[in-house]
Amino acid sequence: MTSVLPATVRAVRLAAVPEGLPVPGDLSLAEVPAPVPAPGHVLVRNRAFQVFAGLRTLIGGAARDTPAPGLRPGDTLFGPAVGEVLAAADPFKAGDLVLHPLGWREYALVPVAACTPVDPALPDPVAALSSGSAAYGALTRVARVSAGDVVLVTGAAGGVGSLAGQIAHLLGADRVIGTTRSPAKTALLAELGYDAVVTAGPGTDPADFAGRLAKAAPDGIDVLLDTVGGLQLAAAVDAARTGARFALVGALDGQLATEGAGATAPVRLDAFRIVVRGVSLGGYRGPEHPEVEAEWTDRFGRWLRSGEIRFPVTRVTGLDRAPQALSGLIAGQYSGTVVVELP
Template sequence: MLVLPSVSRIVRLVAHPDGALRPEHFEIAEVPVQPPTPNEVLVCNRWFRVSISTRLMASKGAQSIKGIPFPPLNLGDTLADGAIGEVVQAPAESDLHPGDLVLHGFGWREYATVPQQDCVRIDARGVDPAVYLGHGWTAYAALTHGVQVHDGDVVFVSSGAGAIGSMAGQIARKLGAGRVIGSTGSEEKARWMKAELGYDEVVIRGATPITQQLAQAAPDGIDVYVDMVGGEPLQAAASLARHGARFVLLGALSAELAAEGAEKLAPVELDTFQLIVRGVTLRGYSACEDDRDGFAEWVRWLSRWQHEGKIISPSSRFQGIEQGPFALSEACAGNLKGVVLVEL
C-alpha cells in the first residue's frame, strides 16, 4: 500500500506568455496533500500528458473551448491534463481499491484528489501508457465516426508527426487508404514519418508553397483530409479536393501556435464555390465531445493491430515533474514527435 506523504509537487502558471511559451512561465511548488472527502479518490500519478493546447489556455483572458479537456489558467493555477495514477485512498463504498490504476484529468501534479466519478479504472500494467494518454483514439474516431475512409482513398494529414497525426496516418492505411500524405515542419520529421509511420509522401511547411508540394504528391487530388492546423494546409487541401472529398477538422494549430501569441481565430480563405461544385464535406469534430464511448472500441482495434505488429504509438518522454515545463515548451516549438508524456 502506498504511504501518504505530507506534500506534493505541482506545476503552476506564474506568468501569461507573450509569444512563445517558455519554462519560466511556470514554477514547481510544494503544496500539502489534502485527505480526500467521502466522494473523492486520492491518486498518486505515474504519468501525465503534455498538450500544446496548454499554450492557448495559459494565455491572458483565455476562455473554455469545446474539445480542450482542461480549463483556462489564471496566475497561480495548477496545470491539468490527462494522467494515469495509482489509487491511494478511495471511498469505502466505491469499486476502487488502493493499487488500482485509474485514468483521470488531473495531471501536472504528483498527487491528485479526484472526484470519484472522474476516475476510470484501467488495466494498464505492462501496457504502454501512450495507449491511454495518446490521441490515437481521437484519430480513430475521426476516421471512422467523423468521416469514413474508403478503399483506395488518398488521405492527407496535417501535422502528421504530432500526437494525432502520427496515429492518423497509420490508421488511415489500416482502414484502406491507398495513399497517405502528411505535412510537418522539418526534413528530419519527414524522414521519420516515412520510415516509421508509413507515410508515402510528406510536404514540409516553409519549403515551397504547400499547395504546390501537395499537387506533386497527389496529382489526382485528395479524398480525405484530417486537419490539425487550419491555415495554409487547409487551403491547399481544399484546392486539391476530389469530388465527394471529406474533411474532418480537429484542431487549429495555426492559431494556437501563432508567433505573436495563441488565439482562437484561425482565418483562412477558401473557394467555397469549388467546394460546392465538388460536393466537399467539411466537419468540425471533437472525439471527447462527440464520441465519448469510442475509446473502448479504439483500444480493442489497437490491441489487435499491435498484436499483428502493424501499428506503433509514437511518443516523446520526459522523466520527473520538473521536466514538464521544458517538455511543454519543446512541444510548442515543434521539436517533439507523437504524444508527449512525463513519467513521475
C-alpha cells in the first residue's frame, strides 16, 4: 500500500555556485512535484541524511574525476540517507528501512539497486550513515594496521576521524594520535581514546606543527589515516618510520580552503624521505573494495552493542536547517558525523 503524498514536497537545491566557501544563501529550499512510483524503484520517505564536507567540491563548479558528479544550479543536493519504504519493489516491502544516496529531500524515488537494507542489529538506524566504512577500509586494506602500531589520524574530530582512532585501537594499534583544527575538541578526542592530540588551525606554522607532532610521536609513526592533506601530510612524511603505510581518504585542506572551488589540494612532500623510509602511500576508494561495506557493518554493529566503540553524531532537526548545517560543518562547528533528521 502506498501512502498518499501531497502534490508538492520539499528538497534542497543548489541556488548558485559559491564564491569561496558556501553560505546558506547558496542553497535554496524548493517545493518540487512529489515523486511518482515507478517500476524497479522504491518510494522512500527520508528520516535522516548525512551532511559531508565533500559537497563543497561537488557544488564548487570545478569537480572532476570525483566518485559522484558535480552539481549545477537548480540541481537537488544528494548524499547518504536513511528512509522508510512507502511504495515497495522486490526485494523491499513497505515499512523497510533502507540506506540510499538521495538525501537532501523529504521523499526520494530510488532505484532498487541503489538501496541497501538498514541492518536491524544497529542500535540506532542513523548509525548506518556513519563514515566508518571509509576509515575501516583504509585501515584494513591500505594501511593494514597491526598490533603495536603508532597511528596518526588527521581531522580526528570529523565523521571519519572520530571513528578511525577507535577502530585503530580495536585493530591492535598501541598508540593513536589525532589532529584537530579546534582546541575545544581535544577533550572529545580524549574521550574517544586518542592518546595524544595535536592542533592545527588556520595559519598554523608548518615547523611548529611538525615539532608538536614529533613530541606526540617521538619514535615516529607506522600508519597515517589522512583526511586533510596539506602541512599535516607533509609533517607525517617527516615523522614516518621505516615501512610506514599511509592511507589517504580525504583532502580537507583543499576542500575547506577559502579560495578556489575545493577541487584541488596541492602539497609539497619530501620524496627523498618517502624513498629512504620505504613509505607506501595510497588513496582509499570504496568501490575498489566492495566487500568492505558488509564487513564493516557487521563489526560496527557488534562493537556498538558491546560498547567497544562510540558513534559521535551531531543531529540537526529539520530540512530548513540543512543549508546552515553544511556551512556549520565546513566552519568546524560540529564533531563526528553530521546528520539532518526529518521529523
